[in-house]
Amino acid sequence: MSAKPALKRFVVAMVLGVAFGYLCAYLAGRHQPELLSLTHPIFWTIMSDRILIGLVVALAGAYTMHPVFGFPFRPWVRGSCLGMMVSIPLAAGSLNAPATPMASPWLIFILTLVSGGIYGLVIDLLATRIGGQGAALLGNDPSGA
Numbered sequence: 001m002s003a004k005p006a007l008k009r010f011v012v013a014m015v016l017g018v019a020f021g022y023l024c025a026y027l028a029g030r031h032q033p034e035l036l037s038l039t040h041p042i043f044w045t046i047m048s049d050r051i052l053i054g055l056v057v058a059l060a061g062a063y064t065m066h067p068v069f070g071f072p073f074r075p076w077v078r079g080s081c082l083g084m085m086v087s088i089p090l091a092a093g094s095l096n097a098p099a100t101p102m103a104s105p106w107l108i109f110i111l112t113l114v115s116g117g118i119y120g121l122v123i124d125l126l127a128t129r130i131g132g133q134g135a136a137l138l139g140n141d142p143s144g145a
Contacts (some may be wrong), residue, residue: 009131010058020119047111049090053083057123064134075091075128083120084113
């Protein structure tokens with residue numbers, strides 16, 4: 001597996017996406033235990049969103065420069081931005097929820113975006129450290145690294 005950095009990056013990102021999905025579902029279900037049921041649609045919405053963060057971050061690892069603006073795309077910037085962008089639909093869904101004594105829908109919206117950014121940041125940092133980034137992932141790195 002050491003000869004395939006893209007595969008290592010993908011596996012690390014997907015495993016972390018699943019782990020953060022369970023963590024996020026647990027945190028969401030602390031005050032509403034019914035959300036932790038495997039048959040509850042919100043559980044699967046949270047899981048699929050966090051797994052999607054892992055997938056997007058894994059695939060975006062090939063870019064070390066911003067494709068439009070040309071500035072260096074550091075892993076912590078790339079991961080946090082992608083994590084927050086992928087979390088927008090999940091966060092927007094929280095605005096339809098009724099206000100509870102624990103949190104308002106806007107607080108849940110903000111926390112969902114922030115947690116998505118944190119999850120994306122951690123996933124990208126670890127996937128980059130273990131699997132690499134840039135041309136090395138594509139197998140056409142002239143330095144051979």
